[in-house]
Amino acid sequence: MKILHTADWHLGRYLHGVSLLADQAHVLAQLVALARAEAVDVVVVAGDVYDRAQPAADAVALLDEVLAQLVVDAGIPVVLVAGNHDSAERIAFAGRICRERGLILRGTLDDLSPFVLADAHGEVAIWPLPYVEPVFARALPGGEAVDDHASALVHVLARLRSQPCGARRSLLVGHAFVAGGSESESERPLSVGGSGAVGADLFAGFDYVALGHLHRPQQVGAPNIRYAGSLLKYSFAEAGHSKSVSLVEFDATGLASVRELSLTPRHDLRIIRGRFADLLNHPDPQAPRDDYLCAELSDREPVLEAMARLRAVYPNLLELRFSALDSTGSGAAASGDHRRQRPEDLFAAFYREVRGEEIGDAQRRVFADALATVQAGDGADSGRVAS
Amino acid sequence: MKILHTADWHLGRYLHGVSLLADQAHVLAQLVALARAEAVDVVVVAGDVYDRAQPAADAVALLDEVLAQLVVDAGIPVVLVAGNHDSAERIAFAGRICRERGLILRGTLDDLSPFVLADAHGEVAIWPLPYVEPVFARALPGGEAVDDHASALVHVLARLRSQPCGARRSLLVGHAFVAGGSESESERPLSVGGSGAVGADLFAGFDYVALGHLHRPQQVGAPNIRYAGSLLKYSFAEAGHSKSVSLVEFDATGLASVRELSLTPRHDLRIIRGRFADLLNHPDPQAPRDDYLCAELSDREPVLEAMARLRAVYPNLLELRFSALDSTGSGAAASGDHRRQRPEDLFAAFYREVRGEEIGDAQRRVFADALATVQAGDGADSGRVAS
Numbered sequence: 001m002k003i004l005h006t007a008d009w010h011l012g013r014y015l016h017g018v019s020l021l022a023d024q025a026h027v028l029a030q031l032v033a034l035a036r037a038e039a040v041d042v043v044v045v046a047g048d049v050y051d052r053a054q055p056a057a058d059a060v061a062l063l064d065e066v067l068a069q070l071v072v073d074a075g076i077p078v079v080l081v082a083g084n085h086d087s088a089e090r091i092a093f094a095g096r097i098c099r100e101r102g103l104i105l106r107g108t109l110d111d112l113s114p115f116v117l118a119d120a121h122g123e124v125a126i127w128p129l130p131y132v133e134p135v136f137a138r139a140l141p142g143g144e145a146v147d148d149h150a151s152a153l154v155h156v157l158a159r160l161r162s163q164p165c166g167a168r169r170s171l172l173v174g175h176a177f178v179a180g181g182s183e184s185e186s187e188r189p190l191s192v193g194g195s196g197a198v199g200a201d202l203f204a205g206f207d208y209v210a211l212g213h214l215h216r217p218q219q220v221g222a223p224n225i226r227y228a229g230s231l232l233k234y235s236f237a238e239a240g241h242s243k244s245v246s247l248v249e250f251d252a253t254g255l256a257s258v259r260e261l262s263l264t265p266r267h268d269l270r271i272i273r274g275r276f277a278d279l280l281n282h283p284d285p286q287a288p289r290d291d292y293l294c295a296e297l298s299d300r301e302p303v304l305e306a307m308a309r310l311r312a313v314y315p316n317l318l319e320l321r322f323s324a325l326d327s328t329g330s331g332a333a334a335s336g337d338h339r340r341q342r343p344e345d346l347f348a349a350f351y352r353e354v355r356g357e358e359i360g361d362a363q364r365r366v367f368a369d370a371l372a373t374v375q376a377g378d379g380a381d382s383g384r385v386a387s
Numbered sequence: 388m389k390i391l392h393t394a395d396w397h398l399g400r401y402l403h404g405v406s407l408l409a410d411q412a413h414v415l416a417q418l419v420a421l422a423r424a425e426a427v428d429v430v431v432v433a434g435d436v437y438d439r440a441q442p443a444a445d446a447v448a449l450l451d452e453v454l455a456q457l458v459v460d461a462g463i464p465v466v467l468v469a470g471n472h473d474s475a476e477r478i479a480f481a482g483r484i485c486r487e488r489g490l491i492l493r494g495t496l497d498d499l500s501p502f503v504l505a506d507a508h509g510e511v512a513i514w515p516l517p518y519v520e521p522v523f524a525r526a527l528p529g530g531e532a533v534d535d536h537a538s539a540l541v542h543v544l545a546r547l548r549s550q551p552c553g554a555r556r557s558l559l560v561g562h563a564f565v566a567g568g569s570e571s572e573s574e575r576p577l578s579v580g581g582s583g584a585v586g587a588d589l590f591a592g593f594d595y596v597a598l599g600h601l602h603r604p605q606q607v608g609a610p611n612i613r614y615a616g617s618l619l620k621y622s623f624a625e626a627g628h629s630k631s632v633s634l635v636e637f638d639a640t641g642l643a644s645v646r647e648l649s650l651t652p653r654h655d656l657r658i659i660r661g662r663f664a665d666l667l668n669h670p671d672p673q674a675p676r677d678d679y680l681c682a683e684l685s686d687r688e689p690v691l692e693a694m695a696r697l698r699a700v701y702p703n704l705l706e707l708r709f710s711a712l713d714s715t716g717s718g719a720a721a722s723g724d725h726r727r728q729r730p731e732d733l734f735a736a737f738y739r740e741v742r743g744e745e746i747g748d749a750q751r752r753v754f755a756d757a758l759a760t761v762q763a764g765d766g767a768d769s770g771r772v773a774s
Contacts, residue, residue: 057476060474092451097490
């Protein structure tokens with residue numbers, strides 16, 4: 001049996017004010033083509049289908065179109081669960097009506113029954129488990145002791161495992177942060193002030209655990225517990241990622257293999273580095289200039305209207321960083337109680353932090369003069385205010 | 388063939404800050420029971436299913452539940468179109484997937500094909516026509532000339548009628564304001580500064596036109612062009628309405644009969660009238676005190692904290708009116724250019740308007756004194772500002 005595992009579509013997401021909907025439609029067309037070409041038996045979507053609880057109408061229309069292409073046109077069942085970005089009730093809409101047609105939509109926790117598919121070797125149970133918000137797990141029968149993400153998942157998984165099911169092989173579709181997984185910048189933390197992480201051991205017993213939440217494709221804890229990763233790079237921290245969907249194959253006894261099938265974005269998301277003048281006058285002839293770009297400038301002086309001027313060459317330049325001007329040190333120089341340090345020493349540390357070199361005598365003199373002027377003016381001001 | 392015609396559910400609506408969701412669930416349970424008891428062949432919902440384009444999650448969950456009860460549990464197909472309150476794309480979600488299961492959801496105008504049902508006498512075509520926003524009709528092929536609601540509907544109906552269909556009998560499910568229909572206060576006008584009304588003649592040729600938009604059950608133009616009316620009374624202007632769903636029966640040749648089946652609300656919505664003291668001390672023993680009420684007080688003097696005091700007796704009192712103190716006249720007395728009238732005459736007209744009787748000499752003197760004081764003070768103020 002072939003299962004296509006995907007997650008974290010975040011339909012309707014914007015990147016620095018740019019709608020990514022056309023980019024999402026572009027890779028979803030590849031996903032549908034891959035599902036058809038590989039003749040998969042089911043597509044599982046492990047949450048964060050939309051980017052927000054109340055998605056825009058065009059994001060709804062895109063999901064509708066993709067699901068109809070898979071379920072109606074290609075005849076491939078889809079199992080889709082809500083993630084922490086999704087609204088449980090909105091994802092669950094029409095779930096009972098769509099189920100017999102081969103679309104399993106799960107948002108809330110009131111139905112934890114499996115979707116069962118069969119091949120020559122027997123049945124495979126596909127268990128849809130939407131994102132478990134602790135407050136909703138606590139509201140379930142016997143959930144009084146739930147007080148965090150781990151205890152919530154323990155409780156809901158126990159209820160899920162108690163469902164009658166005769167299938168020997170099983171796959172869980174879930175949305176959670178499993179400890180040890182590597183975060184990008186574009187995931188929304190599950191807990192305020194914490195990661196909401198749970199242990200991989202909670203998922204013992206399933207032949208494969210198809211996860212969503214982390215945006216880098218990766219396994220956590222064991223080769224059969226995996227994140228498919230997001231549909232697109234959703235932050236410049238993901239510039240080095242390669243995005244894909246996972247083709248999971250089951251044989252007679254369970255998991256046989258996993259292959260990552262690459263998705264090719266409409267626009268890549270990259271970081272370009274160098275001096276302003278070089279990036280402006282000598283763009284890389286090999287790289288598409290309309291990719292979504294972050295320019296990291298190594299110039300030591302600020303550059304006037306750098307963004308606007310670079311956009312004439314790179315129309316989708318979205319972010320600008322000055323690597324030499326940004327504070328990249330540890331901040332150690334300014335640590336401690338700065339009110340006990342002399343202004344001259346504080347400025348010397350600041351200079352070292354920003355420029356990466358020691359302050360010279362000329363700069364020391366300029367600072368001392370400026371400080372004296374400010375302090376004299378400050379005294380005069382104070383006198384006036386106190387009068 | 389039996390068709391249950393309903394419309395204007397407005398799920399998620401609030402009335403004076405009170406959520407009506409439990410009231411809506413209450414009458415929808417009756418609707419499902421009526422559909423089962425009458426063994427209807429199809430339920431048609433003619434738009435304004437939700438009260439707003441982005442409905443709250445609990446409104447989505449209620450619609451999901453009602454549709455599943457009808458389509459899955461009772462095996463009754465449902466044809467549902469978007470109204471002007473609904474989001475076309477959100478209503479259309481999963482439409483292609485649900486269709487074969489017997490749920491026809493139409494929001495956008497790109498699919499105008501009929502849903503065909505058969506009985507012993509042959510086929511009946513049910514044409515779902517979502518609310519036609521002129522801008523979307525104009526965007527359709529050949530729609531360049533569309534410039535108002537009437538021309539938009541003419542264009543879309545021509546496209547709809549050009550669809551292949553062999554059924555002899557037909558029913559249109561639409562959402563529009565047909566000229567001559569009687570408005571309540573709770574419909575949202577289709578056009579800014581206008582009614583957006585269209586002629587009933589546009590609908591010629593259909594055996595029955597199941598309309599939504601107007602909240603009072605009524606026929607417009609002909610007995611076979613009808614509004615089912617809203618699920619509940621959504622304004623005090625509807626206090627005298629009786630809400631219902633319409634049971635439409637087709638015989639071998641077309642429309643045979645229409646019956647209005649009453650819905651009994653969880654709380655009625657009524658206007659109570661009288662003096663404050665009487666309403667407070669002698670509530671009608673026959674009428675449920677927890678109905679949604681508007682109290683029209685006939686007292687000639689303002690009553691201190693009338694709302695709070697009456698709510699001790701009528702917990703769902705939502706609105707208070709002072710019929711004797713409100714201006715109920717034609718406003719004729721104050722017409723014309725009031726800047727050319729003497730203050731004494733203006734006040735006499737105002738007194739007559741508010742009290743319904745002529746001003747007396749005592750009141751004239753009080754007003755003259757007050758006016759003199761104000762005018763003296765006004766002069767002093769002006770002098771000070773100008774200095």
